[in-house]
Amino acid sequence: MGKDKIKSNQSACDWKPSTAKKSPENKSRIIRFKKDFSWGSVKREIYKKEKESWSSVTRNVLIGSSGESAKFHLRYFEISPNGYSSLEWHRHEHVVICIRGQGKILIGNKKYKIGYLDTIYISPDIVHQLTNPYEEPFGFFCIVNSKRDKPKVLSKKMAKD
């Protein structure tokens, strides 16, 4: 199943410097889904070390922490009711696919409700934020380039619904 365990203090930030320690593995593997929205031995981590700009977000790195050579990483994020990600922008693109519950996404100055398997492309340098104003967990895949810039957090402002 690959050595996809990461210490939470090693990669607490969504962005990782190139010096981040990686397993040398690059092997094919199957990561089994479990009903509690975890996968195989992949650890659920905290979203970011800095706690000012976000609330109630976790992250599971499915592809990208086990030495995979692919040019992209696949992560599962989950936002609890009333939680929100950072209001941020960056040069790298995001692809988001909702797989649990529903949530809202701010893209630029517009906010959209998103539900099951809705797929979102966020182009470079667009301010965005994901929020969960609903009563169930809001879970989504987020795919990013393996080489990417560090997000810029716009403010501590919370985009409430």
Place this chain on the structure above:
Amino acid sequence: MGKDKIKSNQSACDWKPSTAKKSPENKSRIIRFKKDFSWGSVKREIYKKEKESWSSVTRNVLIGSSGESAKFHLRYFEISPNGYSSLEWHRHEHVVICIRGQGKILIGNKKYKIGYLDTIYISPDIVHQLTNPYEEPFGFFCIVNSKRDKPKVLSKKMAKD
């Protein structure tokens, strides 16, 4: 919603040469999921032009045909009961996420049953094939590098269950 319509005769093959015509758009957009497992205005295409090595496979390109600058493409494939993809290998990696029904995947010389949200990483140059020996459609996301080599089809052999 972006100009994500592609003529089926323009991209009938899973691999596209670098001369493939692309829309110049690179805009953020939301692609809405529909209950029939289609998304927004994305067209369902045939899997490959060459018909010898596969059966009953369709493809929807969700991210990668609308001028997106991301270093990866996101596609949804669906294999009808008794269908199968090519038995092939290539240098580029595959990430597969099952989202509809169940299927089987051959990786090297081992075959695995995969179900809902199971996630598979196929490393470079590993022979693989996806098959659907079940009675319902088998649908999955497949994420690949945007720049990738052309698959090599091993033979016309069908990996039956």
